Amino acid sequence: MAKKLVIVESPAKSKTIRKFLGPDYVVEASMGHIIDLPKKTLGIDVENNFEPEYIVIPDRRKNLAALKKEAKTKEAVYLAADPDREGEAISWHLKNALADEKNKFYRVTFDEITKDAVQAAFKHPRDIDMNLVNAQQARRILDRLVGYTLSPLLWKKVSRGLSAGRVQSVAARLIVEREEEIKKFNSEEYWEIEAQLKRKGDAPKEKFKAMLEKYQNKPIDIKKHPESEKVLEILNKENYIVSDIRETKRRKKPYPSFTTSKLQQEAFNKLRFSSVKSMHVAQTLYEGVEIGSEGSIGLITYMRTDSVRISKDAQDEAKKYILEKYGKKYYPEVPNLYKAKKRAQEAHEAIRPTSPLRPPHDVKDYLTPDQMKLYTLIWNRFISSQMTESILAQTTVDIKAGDYLFRTSATKVIFDGYAVFYETETDKEEEKEKEGRIPQLSVDEPLDLLELLPSQHFTKPPPRYSDGSLVKALEELGIGRPSTYAPTISTIVTRDYVRRESGYLKPTELGTIVTKLLMEHFPKVLDVEFTAKMEDELDGIEEGEIDWKILLKSFYSPFMHTVEKAKLDMKDVKKEIVSTNEICELCGKPMVIKWGRRGKFLSCSDYPRCKSAKSITSGVKCPAPGCIGELVERRSKRGMFYGCTKFPACRYTARKLPDDKEEAKEVI
Numbered sequence: 001m002a003k004k005l006v007i008v009e010s011p012a013k014s015k016t017i018r019k020f021l022g023p024d025y026v027v028e029a030s031m032g033h034i035i036d037l038p039k040k041t042l043g044i045d046v047e048n049n050f051e052p053e054y055i056v057i058p059d060r061r062k063n064l065a066a067l068k069k070e071a072k073t074k075e076a077v078y079l080a081a082d083p084d085r086e087g088e089a090i091s092w093h094l095k096n097a098l099a100d101e102k103n104k105f106y107r108v109t110f111d112e113i114t115k116d117a118v119q120a121a122f123k124h125p126r127d128i129d130m131n132l133v134n135a136q137q138a139r140r141i142l143d144r145l146v147g148y149t150l151s152p153l154l155w156k157k158v159s160r161g162l163s164a165g166r167v168q169s170v171a172a173r174l175i176v177e178r179e180e181e182i183k184k185f186n187s188e189e190y191w192e193i194e195a196q197l198k199r200k201g202d203a204p205k206e207k208f209k210a211m212l213e214k215y216q217n218k219p220i221d222i223k224k225h226p227e228s229e230k231v232l233e234i235l236n237k238e239n240y241i242v243s244d245i246r247e248t249k250r251r252k253k254p255y256p257s258f259t260t261s262k263l264q265q266e267a268f269n270k271l272r273f274s275s276v277k278s279m280h281v282a283q284t285l286y287e288g289v290e291i292g293s294e295g296s297i298g299l300i301t302y303m304r305t306d307s308v309r310i311s312k313d314a315q316d317e318a319k320k321y322i323l324e325k326y327g328k329k330y331y332p333e334v335p336n337l338y339k340a341k342k343r344a345q346e347a348h349e350a351i352r353p354t355s356p357l358r359p360p361h362d363v364k365d366y367l368t369p370d371q372m373k374l375y376t377l378i379w380n381r382f383i384s385s386q387m388t389e390s391i392l393a394q395t396t397v398d399i400k401a402g403d404y405l406f407r408t409s410a411t412k413v414i415f416d417g418y419a420v421f422y423e424t425e426t427d428k429e430e431e432k433e434k435e436g437r438i439p440q441l442s443v444d445e446p447l448d449l450l451e452l453l454p455s456q457h458f459t460k461p462p463p464r465y466s467d468g469s470l471v472k473a474l475e476e477l478g479i480g481r482p483s484t485y486a487p488t489i490s491t492i493v494t495r496d497y498v499r500r501e502s503g504y505l506k507p508t509e510l511g512t513i514v515t516k517l518l519m520e521h522f523p524k525v526l527d528v529e530f531t532a533k534m535e536d537e538l539d540g541i542e543e544g545e546i547d548w549k550i551l552l553k554s555f556y557s558p559f560m561h562t563v564e565k566a567k568l569d570m571k572d573v574k575k576e577i578v579s580t581n582e583i584c585e586l587c588g589k590p591m592v593i594k595w596g597r598r599g600k601f602l603s604c605s606d607y608p609r610c611k612s613a614k615s616i617t618s619g620v621k622c623p624a625p626g627c628i629g630e631l632v633e634r635r636s637k638r639g640m641f642y643g644c645t646k647f648p649a650c651r652y653t654a655r656k657l658p659d660d661k662e663e664a665k666e667v668i
Contacts, residue, residue, distance in 0.1 A: 002026040005074040006108075007067065007094055009081050013113065016288030016296040017080070020118040028070060030081070034060040035093035037140065042148050044141055050552045052141060054093070064097060071098045076106060078125065083109035083348065084304055084483060085139070085542065088132035095128060111305075112354040113288060113298030116313075135542035138551055142166055142534070145556060146525060149563055154514060158573045159596050162514060167480050168491045169518055170531050174473060175465055175498055176507045176515040185461035190221065191228040192457060195406050196450040197240060197399070199439055207450055208438055210399050210406035220404070228454050231404075238401040240447040245397050252390040254418035256308040256338035257350035257382045260482035261475040263303070266381070268468030271373050272503060275467045275486040279303065281374045282351070291366050298354055299363065300378055304482040305348040308338040310385075314349075317356040318386040330417065332388050352382040384422035391415040395438055399447065410438045464504040478532030496599065499640055501656075510599045513573060521566035525559070577605075586612040599633070617645060624652040631657065 006027045008014045014027040021027065035054050037043035045051040056064055071077050079094055081087035087109070095105045106125035110117040143166050150164035193212040198204060212231075214220055222228050258266070260279075267278040282303035288296035315335050322331045338350075353375070360376040367375060391414040399406040413419070465473065471485045480488055489505075492498045497511030507515070519526050534555075540546035573595050582591035584604040591602045593616070604610040615632040622629040622644040629646035631654070642657060644650040 003074060004076045004078060005067075005070050006078045006080050007091075009087075009090065010287055012284070012287040012296070016113045016298055017118050019295055020115045021122070025078075026070060026074070028067060029063075030067065030090065030094060031060060031063050033057060033086075033090055033093070034064050034067075035097060037144055042144065044144060046145075046556060049549055050141060050556070052137065056097070067094070068098055071100065071103060074103065076104045078106050078108050078122065079128075080108045080110075080121075082304070083111060083302055085132050085136035086483060088129055089136040089140075092128050092130075092133045111349050112301040113286065114354045117354075131542050131544045134548040135538050138541050138548040139538055141552060142555065145552075145559070149560070150518070150522070150525075153563065153566060153570065154517075156567075156572075156574075157517065157570050158510075158514060162510075163491070163495055164514070164518060165488075165491065166525065166534070167484055167531065168488050168495075169515065169526055170479055170528060171470065171474060171488050172492045172497050172507065172511055172515050173519060173526050173528075174470065175492070175505050176512050178462060178465055179507050179512070182461040182464065187458045187460070188223070189225075190223055190457050190459065191225070192455050193222070193228065193231065193235070194453040194455070195235070195240070195399075195401075196453065197406075197447045198450060199441070200446060200448055202439070204450060206439060208408060209453075210397070210408035212404060213407045214405040216403045217405070225456070232452055232454060235401055235404060235452055236449075238404065238449075240399055240401050240406075240449050242441050242443055242445045242447065243398045243400040243405070245395070245441060245443055247393065247395050249414070250392045250394055252392065252417075252419070254336060254385050254387055254389065255381065255422070256336075257310060257352045257385050258378060259306050259308060259350060260304050261306070261471050261485060263351055263378070264471045264485060265468035266377060267374060268466055268503075270377060273370075273374070273467075274489070274500075275471055276490045277370070278374065279486040281370050282378075285371060285375055285378075289363070289366055289371065291363055299358070299375055301349050301352050301354060303351050305351060306341065306482050307348040308340050308350045309348070310352060310382075311349055314352055314356060314382075315386060318383055321356050321359075321383065322387055326387075326420070329415075330387050330420070332386075336386055338385070350382075351378055353379045356383060380422045384418040387418035387421065388415075390417040390419045397438060397441055401449075408438060464501075464506055466504050470505060477528050478535055479528065481535065481538075496635070496640070508599060510595070513595075517570060517573075521570050522562055524562070579605075584610060584612045586610055615645075618642065618657060620657050622646065622650060622652050623658050624650050627652065 002024055004025045006014075006017070006021065006025050007030050008017065008027065009030055009032050011029045014029045018025075018027045034057060036057050037052060038055050041053075043053045043055075045053060077095075077098060079091035081090040081094075088107075091107050099105075105128075107128050108121040108125050110121040146166040147164060150169075151162060154162040154164060194209050195212070196207050196209055198207045212220060212235075222231060263282065264275045264278050267273040268275070273281070282300065285300045286298055286303050288298050291297045319331055319335070356379070360372060360379055363375070364372055393412045393414050394409060395412075396407065396409040399408070463469070467489055470489060474480050474485060474488070492511070493500065493505075495511075496508055497514060498505045498507055500506075515526075524530050537546055537551055541548045541551065576595075578593040580591050580593060580602065582602055583589070584591055584606070587604060587606055587610045589604055589606040589610065591612075592605045593600050594603045595601075600616055602614050602616055604612040607613075615634070617630040617632050620631045620642075622631055624644065627644060627646060627650045629644040629650055631642040631652075632645055634641055634643040634653075642654050644652045
């Protein structure tokens with residue numbers, strides 16, 4: 001009979017590690033958190049030093065009862081939740097809930113679910129790390145204090161069902177402010193001029209291009225068409241002479257293996273995965289995939305990390321693979337090491353394949369298409385991180401035309417190095433721009449002008465955030481941590497503060513109103529620097545430098561003072577009623593525009609005696625043949641879409657209005 005109980009979070013994880021442990025172990029899953037703050041109340045005794053009032057999550061009571069029954073017959077319980085703050089807190093709650101005089105409790109952690117890593121962890125168990133637990137408690141309580149205080153205020157002033165959060169509201173602020181930048185942006189005209197040139201004596205087909213860069217040794221800035229015409233008139237009369245040739249070698253170092261944020265950025269850029277999708281797929285690769293006769297195997301290391309460290313064993317396996325497949329010139333004399341950012345959890349590793357000797361094509365038949373795409377991305381990035389740098393030769397040629405200077409350049413790959421395996425989208429764009437052929441030229445050589453090519457351009461506003469670029473911004477600003485990026489974006493999309501349009505994040509009118517109200521009355525809570533400082537202080541708790549309850553106290557008093565003031569001063573959007581010419585179909589009274597949790601809607605002015613309400617139409621007629629309805633915004637579990645007002649008689653739906661030329665589909 002088994003004498004030891006192992007508790008992990010998920011059935012998939014338990015299935016994978018079960019085979020690595022002998023018959024003395026029983027492995028069960030807690031299904032995540034079993035104990036947490038209550039949903040319907042604040043659950044924090046602010047008068048008693050912020051003591052949390054933890055309860056057993058109702059849906060987890062059966063799980064806990066089963067674990068208690070199992071633990072009673074075991075001499076030892078091993079708590080093997082994920083190696084982060086959340087995992088430490090889950091383990092601590094389980095220990096408190098299952099505590100028995102007969103049991104001994106041990107904490108075990110591993111960054112990868114492989115036989116060697118799991119068995120090594122069980123040989124070196126430890127106690128619960130209360131610094132990690134307290135950091136998690138502090139974050140959870142801070143977020144609860146903000147969310148459960150601000151959300152009811154929004155319910156009162158705007159609409160029920162809204163929410164605010166310490167990190168989510170700052171993320172929404174970034175998106176709203178970017179949209180305002182875009183709206184305020186004034187596009188300016190500018191002109192570029194290229195010259196098509198050739199060596200004297202060469203055939204016209206040997207032509208090459210050079211871009212006008214300077215006038216009288218200063219960067220040229222041509223604003224309008226008449227100005228470009230004057231420049232062209234002068235340039236057509238000038239002699240073109242090579243004034244300088246520069247040849248340089250450039251070395252490009254490989255990128256380190258992925259951290260959580262970098263994985264989410266690249267997965268969006270290369271695969272168009274949202275942050276939530278990236279983390280969901282990565283979780284399945286981490287917890288285990290059935291690989292034929294091998295059974296369930298964890299294919300990647302833990303996917304929530306800000307470390308770039310790589311284990312010696314992984315480096316050795318990567319070296320073996322690179323030397324066998326590519327040869328000595330592709331492996332550096334000294335293994336590549338990468339510097340972590342401040343406060344990175346160096347006990348963790350970067351995200352990498354658990355075995356570099358298991359390339360994607362070996363497991364392709366066992367993975368879903370999305371798993372294959374993400375595993376390939378992770379595997380390629382890791383292998384390339386251990387390879388030699390690329391060496392590029394860049395030739396730059398300056399060409400004088402009177403007081404004007406043209407410039408052309410071309411890049412040649414001398415040695416591809418890591419790029420044989422992995423390039424970012426930025427790398428590809430840079431190389432594409434610098435590709436091209438330049439003939440063998442010499443200084444003072446005269447050239448023939450074949451043609452001048454003027455082109456009109458307009459400055460562009462900053463782009464909207466994507467999942468990838470928002471994660472990058474949050475990381476650079478110090479907001480959130482690896483485990484928070486995906487749920488933060490998911491929350492603001494689910495709350496309809498933000499919608500995805502062609503993969504980019506655009507604030508809704510509701511999201512803009514809520515964000516501006518919070519910014520006006522809670523500038524400190526939504527302040528980027530304040531939020532980043534709070535993250536550093538949470539890290540300080542983890543490292544034992546800061547007392548978590550003192551941190552909560554320093555935040556709470558001034559915060560509640562601001563809340564009380566906002567209750568009096570915040571604009572009541574609910575009372576802002578806009579009249580319309582629409583007539584209520586039930587009672588004949590005028591309809592008015594009000595706000596609800598899904599945004600604006602039409603309501604009878606005689607509410608609550610008449611409860612007639614309907615969506616505001618888009619003004620676009622339904623394109624379904626023979627239909628006389630209009631399209632209105634609707635929402636489903638899959639997000640916002642447009643549907644016909646004549647539903648269910650007409651089942652036309654589209655993700656975008658037909659003017660956007662989005663293919664429509666019928667709902668079956």
